[in-house]
Amino acid sequence: MRAPSSGPEIAAGDVLLAVENVSLAFGGVKAVTDVSFDIRKGEIRAIIGPNGAGKTSMLNIINGFYQPQQGRITFKGKTRPKMQPYEAAEGGIGRTFQNVALFRGMTALDNIMAGRTLKMKRGFFWQLFRYGPAMREEVEHRLFVEEIIDFLKIQEIRRTPVGRLPYGLQKRVELGRALAMEPELLLLDEPMAGMNIEEKEDMSRFILDVNNYYGTTIALIEHDMGVVMDLSDRVVVLDHGVKIADGTPDEVKRDQAVIDAYLGVAH
Numbered sequence: 001m002r003a004p005s006s007g008p009e010i011a012a013g014d015v016l017l018a019v020e021n022v023s024l025a026f027g028g029v030k031a032v033t034d035v036s037f038d039i040r041k042g043e044i045r046a047i048i049g050p051n052g053a054g055k056t057s058m059l060n061i062i063n064g065f066y067q068p069q070q071g072r073i074t075f076k077g078k079t080r081p082k083m084q085p086y087e088a089a090e091g092g093i094g095r096t097f098q099n100v101a102l103f104r105g106m107t108a109l110d111n112i113m114a115g116r117t118l119k120m121k122r123g124f125f126w127q128l129f130r131y132g133p134a135m136r137e138e139v140e141h142r143l144f145v146e147e148i149i150d151f152l153k154i155q156e157i158r159r160t161p162v163g164r165l166p167y168g169l170q171k172r173v174e175l176g177r178a179l180a181m182e183p184e185l186l187l188l189d190e191p192m193a194g195m196n197i198e199e200k201e202d203m204s205r206f207i208l209d210v211n212n213y214y215g216t217t218i219a220l221i222e223h224d225m226g227v228v229m230d231l232s233d234r235v236v237v238l239d240h241g242v243k244i245a246d247g248t249p250d251e252v253k254r255d256q257a258v259i260d261a262y263l264g265v266a267h
């Protein structure tokens, strides 16, 4: 997969995204307080913490859904006090959601194709009349989408309306839709929530494959500690909106503050 063309090239291992002293409150509720961490190009970064710790708020800040009252975000060397979601998407930040957010009546193929819209130069009007250049472009995009469908092994269900699919497959289609925009940074909000063990194993494999094969940097929120420890290179731990630990899975699971706040017992 090609990296989005905008912005400077960041080498593997360099900081792709930096969060600095970010705070966000909803009225009197402090969702995130003075949090700093970074995500390096090519890594799988987990964000963990108990319910209400501020994890989803943090993802929403990174992709511009929420504007923090304090702090700053630097993505691909560009620092910004605020960004709109479409700017994040165009800049190369893709996203999946805690609850599947797909067009349920549309096929898997069309849902993934919808994720490709951002990459289409010729807009809806051109597509409507299937004018020459628009048709050529659509063929290219379809080929790319078919590659994703093969990659995610969902060929058999490509023409099935997603509302009829089991939950695990819906999550896979949602991953496909995020991949269709060729993200440089992919944010996954609880990608295994509600899955059985087999579905979790499948999704873990696909996340690792996306990271290895496409080189996509991934930040994920996950409650299953086994999954977090297996998948991630580094883990940031939030509790009541405050960062309490940051390090490799081994470092974090031995951290006393993490054990007290979250894990309960050392694993």
Ligand SMILES: Nc1ncnc2c1ncn2[C@@H]1O[C@H](COP(=O)(O)OP(=O)(O)OP(=O)(O)O)[C@@H](O)[C@H]1O
Pocket: 026, 029, 030, 031, 049, 050, 051, 052, 053, 054, 055, 056, 057, 058
């Ligand atoms: N839109 C909102 N309006 C008001 N309060 C909010 C809003 N979104 C989040 N909060 C509050 O901010 C805090 C952090 O919530 P957030 O959803 O970010 O936590 P989380 O770690 O993702 O939790 P969970 O694991 O339960 O999804 C909570 O106290 C929550 O109630």
